[in-house]
Amino acid sequence: MVAARAQQSSGDYYEGLSRKIGFSQMIAPHGLEITYDKTVHVIFPAPVRYVDLGSTNLIAGKADGAENVIRVKAAKKHFRQETNMSVITEDGNFYTFNVKYADEPLLLNVEMCDFIHDGETVNQPNNAMEIYLQDLDNESPRLVRLIMKSVYKQDKRKIRHIGSKRFGVQFLLKGLYAHNDLLYFHTQVKNRTNVPFDVDFVTYKIIDKKVVKRTAMQEQVIYPLRAFNYVTRINGQSSGCTVFALPKFTIPDDKKLVVEMCEKQGGRHQSFEVDNDDLMLAETINELKVR
Template sequence: MKAYIFIIALVLAVEKTSAQQPITLDTIYANDQKNVALFFPEPIRQGITGSENFVFTYNREKEQYFGLLQAKPGMESNLLVVNRNGSVFSYIVKYKKQLDRLNYFIPKSKSIGNEKPIVADSAKVNESKKELGNEVYYYQKFSSYLLDRKQRINRLQKRNEGIVLSIENIVFDKDELYFVIQIENKSTLDYDLNFLKLSVETRQKGKRKSLQRLYQEPIFKYNSPSKVAENETVRLVYVLPKFSISNDRRAVLELNEKNGERSLKLKVSHRFINNPN
């Protein structure tokens, strides 16, 4: 009964927030002799069936892109799957003794909506914690905690014409790295940000030295500014999927000024990345 209530509530929420027309659900057949594999465009965060004679298994500890469906003889039911990015997929599931298909590669276009409401005005995003996905809300709260904590690692700092870029802390939590960053404007001019990005550089040895750079895309940014006013200090957090680097690589935090020349590159040794707090 709880499973039915959960599925009905979430489907209704998706239909309401997406303002969609009535949806015709596809049917997936399964039995108790073979595994039917469902491959999704994003890792599975949650999957649930409406009846006990259907079982959908997936990796609950480490999110993966596929799940396995089995069924016992009985009435048809439904399957609801939520991906890591909040995309919702819903199917009718039926028992069938002889299966014609064992693998389903599901495209993004099959999503019936998103669990998070689509907010037209970005100022409304923070109106309620309930409107944020569980992961986003966790990133927000943990980032706020890190800024209040004020824990610092060894000096990682770069200066240029009154602008000071610092990495105060690097923290590992769950499967993510949190970079606590500070931008200080000691000049008499406002500093407009063009971008602040983190990349990994590979130092090529030999006569012709070169650098290969791979940009690391944050999955969440907390308190990220577009401008740092004169005599102002801004502290922010970048959240990235956990990664490590070899001793011939280094991370580079690059701050670039919009319509200006006060740009900085802060180089971070592999020791800090591989040994976070």
């Protein structure tokens, strides 16, 4: 009888030794109504990186051509059991929804405007949780954004010898910063003409310093991970700054980094070069000053 009692389960996980999750650890979900004959769109303040659906009663996916909009609808009519949906966005926030069927949903287009914040801890919503993303080398997306924002707002020109000036347009490297495994390039475009400059793309490429004719030029393209205030048009007699976050890299002695900005449907292309010596002088970011 004693042995039987010893083997009897208490009904709790790990025989009552597990700690219960309190409400302070809970991310409160939002309620979301969906239906079969209409599509509900949920708009987030940052591009969506991950979506998980609680059951096959839901169909969801990114809206075509929009990275921050999720479309959701019911896979079958009048399902009765409530389910859920979870979303992770590029800024490292986690969102959760309890989803149920409704013949006529109250809201067909939902903007998560209460999640739009400036990155400060005091302004974080109580139902968003920061996620560390692999493409940022597990750096905090919120901290990356704060660093870019801080560099942009301070707007200091730390570098004065790197840039290009052609056709009345200037493309400058104002500053170069380093924090953990990321590099931050602070760039500026000045348009001294009266014709607007539309940016087609900006590329970062490591190429050979000396290219022998009739041989293939070796290029290593480095793709920016994030951009703060990405300028796509510079009106006449105006300027604009952008801060790019790139993965950490170094430049061999026989190579150089070429940063090229091409004009859309135009020929006023700009480019400047960065050597490894310049890269090694990148200013260290003081994390305490940007938090």
